[in-house]
Amino acid sequence: MPPTLADRLVHILAAIDTIENALANKRFDDVTGDLMHLAVERSFEIICEASRRIPDNVKAQQPDIDWRGMLDLGNRLRHAYHRVEPSILWEIAQRDPPPLKAFAERIMREAAR
16 A cells, blocks of 8 residues: 555655754764765655655645656756766755745644644
């Protein structure tokens, strides 16, 4: 049985948690040379793949999230991994998880009612 919307949101939230924990109290230079950058990359892959399966009408509730950019990032991580700039992932990790986390938590709260 394929994952439900709730499953995908849980996957997104767990991946965001991994990113936040991996980068907590660290600078860019702290993570580029260790294995934590691989955990961050994998977490973004999970987020991107799970977000692809969120129905468009649900995504439309949060138009300020760059859903297309997320799809593009996932494609780059999967197919052009050798051209992923660590500085770009760092930038995305600093900017994008909070609104996505708030969105996923809100959708889950609404579904639980």
